[in-house]
Amino acid sequence: MQLELTEHIVRIAVVRPLERVDAFTAPQLRERLDALSGEGTKHFVIDLSATPFMDSAGMAALVSLLKRARQAGGEVVLVWPTDEAARRVLHLTKFDRVFPMFDDVQSAVNHL
Amino acid sequence: MQLELTEHIVRIAVVRPLERVDAFTAPQLRERLDALSGEGTKHFVIDLSATPFMDSAGMAALVSLLKRARQAGGEVVLVWPTDEAARRVLHLTKFDRVFPMFDDVQSAVNHL
Amino acid sequence: MLTEPEVRLVIPATHRHLNLVGAVVAELLAREEGLAEPQIVSYNVQLALQEICANIVDHAYAGCGGQIEMVMAVLQTPWRLVIDLSDTGRPFNPETEVTPDLDEVHEGGYGLFLARALLDEVSYRIHAGRNHWHLVKQLEGDRNAA
Amino acid sequence: MLTEPEVRLVIPATHRHLNLVGAVVAELLAREEGLAEPQIVSYNVQLALQEICANIVDHAYAGCGGQIEMVMAVLQTPWRLVIDLSDTGRPFNPETEVTPDLDEVHEGGYGLFLARALLDEVSYRIHAGRNHWHLVKQLEGDRNAA
Ligand SMILES: Nc1ncnc2c1ncn2[C@@H]1O[C@H](COP(=O)(O)OP(=O)(O)O)[C@@H](O)[C@H]1O
Ligand SMILES: Nc1ncnc2c1ncn2[C@@H]1O[C@H](COP(=O)(O)OP(=O)(O)O)[C@@H](O)[C@H]1O
Numbered sequence: 001m002q003l004e005l006t007e008h009i010v011r012i013a014v015v016r017p018l019e020r021v022d023a024f025t026a027p028q029l030r031e032r033l034d035a036l037s038g039e040g041t042k043h044f045v046i047d048l049s050a051t052p053f054m055d056s057a058g059m060a061a062l063v064s065l066l067k068r069a070r071q072a073g074g075e076v077v078l079v080w081p082t083d084e085a086a087r088r089v090l091h092l093t094k095f096d097r098v099f100p101m102f103d104d105v106q107s108a109v110n111h112l
Numbered sequence: 113m114q115l116e117l118t119e120h121i122v123r124i125a126v127v128r129p130l131e132r133v134d135a136f137t138a139p140q141l142r143e144r145l146d147a148l149s150g151e152g153t154k155h156f157v158i159d160l161s162a163t164p165f166m167d168s169a170g171m172a173a174l175v176s177l178l179k180r181a182r183q184a185g186g187e188v189v190l191v192w193p194t195d196e197a198a199r200r201v202l203h204l205t206k207f208d209r210v211f212p213m214f215d216d217v218q219s220a221v222n223h224l
Numbered sequence: 225m226l227t228e229p230e231v232r233l234v235i236p237a238t239h240r241h242l243n244l245v246g247a248v249v250a251e252l253l254a255r256e257e258g259l260a261e262p263q264i265v266s267y268n269v270q271l272a273l274q275e276i277c278a279n280i281v282d283h284a285y286a287g288c289g290g291q292i293e294m295v296m297a298v299l300q301t302p303w304r305l306v307i308d309l310s311d312t313g314r315p316f317n318p319e320t321e322v323t324p325d326l327d328e329v330h331e332g333g334y335g336l337f338l339a340r341a342l343l344d345e346v347s348y349r350i351h352a353g354r355n356h357w358h359l360v361k362q363l364e365g366d367r368n369a370a
Numbered sequence: 371m372l373t374e375p376e377v378r379l380v381i382p383a384t385h386r387h388l389n390l391v392g393a394v395v396a397e398l399l400a401r402e403e404g405l406a407e408p409q410i411v412s413y414n415v416q417l418a419l420q421e422i423c424a425n426i427v428d429h430a431y432a433g434c435g436g437q438i439e440m441v442m443a444v445l446q447t448p449w450r451l452v453i454d455l456s457d458t459g460r461p462f463n464p465e466t467e468v469t470p471d472l473d474e475v476h477e478g479g480y481g482l483f484l485a486r487a488l489l490d491e492v493s494y495r496i497h498a499g500r501n502h503w504h505l506v507k508q509l510e511g512d513r514n515a516a
Contacts, residue, residue, distance in 0.1 A: 023278040024239035024401070053246070053267070055274045056334040057239075063329045085267030092341055093334055094326040135424040136255070136385035165392070165413070167420045168480040169385075175475045197413030204487055205480055206472040229382035231390060236375035240401050244377060247393040255386050 011040070012112050014105055016047040021058030030061045037065070042074025045108040048081040059095065066099065075100070077108045123152075124224050126217055128159040133170030142173045149177070154186025157220040160193040171207065178211065187212070189220045230297040237290045237311065242277045245294060246270035253305065256298060260365035268342040269305065269361050275335040276309055276346070276357050284313025284355055303367065304344075307359040315355055316348050376443040383436045383457065388423045391440060392416035399451065402444060406511035414488040415451065415507050421481035422455055422492070422503050430459025430501055448508060450490075455503040462494050462501060 013036050021029055033044070046062060048054065066076045077100040081087055090096045102108035125148050133141055145156070158174060160166065178188045189212040193199055202208045214220035233248050235241040250266050259265060273294075280292055296307040324333045340346050345360035379394050381387040396412050405411060419440075426438055442453040470479045486492050491506035 020243060022239070022274060023242060023281070053270065053274075055271060055278065056332070056338060057278060059334060060331040063331050066329065083263070083267065085264040085271075088264070089271065089338070089342075093324075093338070095329065098329045132389060134385070134420060135388060135427070165416065165420075167417060167424065168478070168484060169424060171480060172477040175477050178475065195409070195413065197410040197417075200410070201417065201484070201488075205470075205484070207475070210475045229384070229387075231382070231387065232378075232380040233394070234378040236377070238375070241375075241377065241398075243397045243400065244394050247397040248379070248390050251389045251393040252387075254389065 010043060010112065012043040012045060012109055013041045014045040014047060014109070016049070016105075017051040017054075017058075019051075020053040021051055021061070022053065022055045023057040026055075026057040026061045029058065030064065033061065033065045037068050037072070042069050042072040043112045044069060044074070044076040045079060045102075045105055045112070046076060047079040047105050047108070048086070049079050049104075051081055051086070052083070054081075054086060054089075059093065062095075062099070075112060077102060077111055079103070079105055079108050122155060122224065124155040124157060124221055125153045126157040126159060126221070128161070128217075129163045129166075129170075132164055133166040133173070135167060135169040138167075138169040138173045141170065142176065145173065145177045149180050149184070154181050154184040155224045156181060156186070156188040157191060157214075157217055157224070158188060159191040159217050159220070160198070161191050161216075163193055163198070164195070166193075166198060166201075171205065174207075174211070187224060189214060189223055191215070191217055191220050230295055233294045233296075235292050235294075237277075237281045237285045237292045237313075239278065239281055242274055242281070245273050245277055245292075248294070249273060249296065249305070249307070252296065252298065256363065256367075258366045258368065259363055265361065265363065272339040272342045272346075272359065272361075273307070273309070275339045276359070279335050280309070280311045280313060280355075280357075284311050284316065286314070288313075298363070303363040303365075305361045305363060307357075309357040309359065310354045312354055315350055318348065376441055379440045379442075381438050381440075383423075383427050383431045383438045383459075385424065385427055388420055388427070391419050391423055391438075394440070395419060395442065395451070395453070398442065398444065402509065402513075404511045404513045405509055411507065411509065418485040418488045418492075418505065418507075419453070419455070421485045422505070425481050426455070426457045426459060426501075426503075430457050430462065432460070434459075444509070449511075449513065450509055451507045453503075453505040455505065456500045458500055461496055464494065 017029060019025060044065060069076050079102050100111055129141060131137060156177060181188050191214050212223055231252060235244055249269050253266050277292055290312055293310045294307060298305055321336055324330055324337050343359050344362045347358045349356050377398060381390055395415050399412050423438055436458055439456045440453060444451050467482055470476055470483050489505050490508045493504045495502050
């Protein structure tokens with residue numbers, strides 16, 4: 001049988017902040033994300049399930065990544081925080097309408 | 113067949129503090145332990161595996177219980193805290209020589 | 225400012241130290257028995273405080289340092305948490321405050337919006353040469369429950 | 371007292387508020403990158419502070435209230451945490467301090483023993499009519515690790 005096989009390799013970075021993402025730590029997160037973008041990664045899963053706290057500086061880092069990724073034809077999706085209060089904040093700011101949201105990393109990866 | 117059956121029921125109270133045990137909360141713990149002693153309980157397992165913090169006021173509550181229980185012919189045994197620092201404090205104060213220490217509730221109950 | 229026993233925290237106005245602010249309020253609330261949804265209340269107050277304090281660092285002091293002073297107390301009837309945050313940086317101009325258009329995402333401009341959404345009162349005034357942010361969070365629940 | 375940017379906390383001298391003291395020091399240490407055994411250092415400092423403060427509540431103020439002021443900073447070369455705790459209660463008499471006989475259990479008398487065992491320095495002096503407890507914890511680790 002004749003067939004043609006093409007392989008697509010899509011690199012997806014799964015980033016899981018384990019500490020507070022706030023005005024002090026967000027620059028470090030940004031730096032890591034910028035480095036990944038710089039290496040050509042354009043698909044990102046930001047897994048917030050183990051992130052204890054995120055302020056608007058952390059949210060700004062996600063928006064910045066989103067803009068850059070979409071410009072490159074990629075996407076940024078989020079995994080919901082476990083903490084109910086943190087979930088409500090993403091809803092309040094309508095981040096859950098801008099970022100595709102998932103309950104776990106596997107579903108998030110499948111979407112990309 | 114003739115036989116004689118006697119049943120012994122030994123009541124063992126397993127107490128598992130889930131919050132800080134400190135100068136503020138120790139009186140509440142003491143009150144609960146005193147109530148159990150007052151009802152005739154004399155065998156106690158104090159399970160510290162989920163206790164995030166204990167100060168010397170908490171330790172004093174345990175000593176007070178120990179004295180009362182032993183006087184009544186009972187015993188107080190401890191389940192080690194999970195936190196390494198808290199374990200070291202029990203060692204430093206030699207509480208681990210005065211109280212029989214166990215790794216889990218089941219072993220502690222079996223000892224009594 | 226407050227008649228109930230109050231707690232006072234003074235920190236350097238740097239992003240590095242803002243985690244202290246949230247920790248103090250979290251522990252203060254942790255002692256309030258019978259609070260409904262304690263985790264959510266605590267998170268919301270911590271986030272609001274973080275936003276107001278980050279604004280003080282970024283805008284009032286514009287990165288030039290100084291101190292932030294926080295005075296807080298839990299008051300009764302009605303049961304509430306009252307916080308005064310003050311600094312000696314440049315004054316806040318209320319006209320610079322705009323409600324963010326939530327149908328677009330932005331890289332900034334969520335701070336005051338979040339603080340106002342998560343607290344019951346957020347007011348600003350200048351007093352004795354200091355900027356003061358007065359914050360109130362109503363506390364709900366059954367104080368005799370525990 | 372300190373030249374580095376310092377943190378100041380003032381609380382009512384009640385058992386209820388002592389959890390704030392530990393929370394502040396824990397968050398201050400949480401920002402120190404490269405600290406060896408961070409959990410253990412943090413727990414030990416929190417416990418030592420809790421003991422010194424409980425003594426201020428119970429002995430210096432003997433339950434009659436007042437305030438406890440804590441001033442703290444992380445200093446470099448050597449890397450260390452320095453804390454000054456002060457109050458306006460009755461003075462401490464060092465002669466009342468006895469090392470507990472650890473071969474017997476006691477219902478009290480572990481407070482100062484623990485503080486001294488868990489910190490590198492615990493010293494007391496009266497200054498300007500206030501009792502001051504000066505506490506030092508050396509910090510170990512690789513500050514450039516993270
Ligand atoms: N404490 C403050 N002092 C001076 N200006 C402030 C202060 N807080 C906020 N502002 C002004 O209000 C604007 C909106 O603040 P905010 O909603 O927190 O968004 P952001 O800080 O991300 O810009 C700021 O850009 C700033 O111009
Ligand atoms: N801050 C203080 N002010 C006055 N007296 C104190 C203070 N701290 C400790 N003391 C005295 O030192 C004794 C030993 O203190 P400590 O070791 O903490 O044990 P405890 O507080 O359980 O008695 C106390 O009983 C008290 O007499």
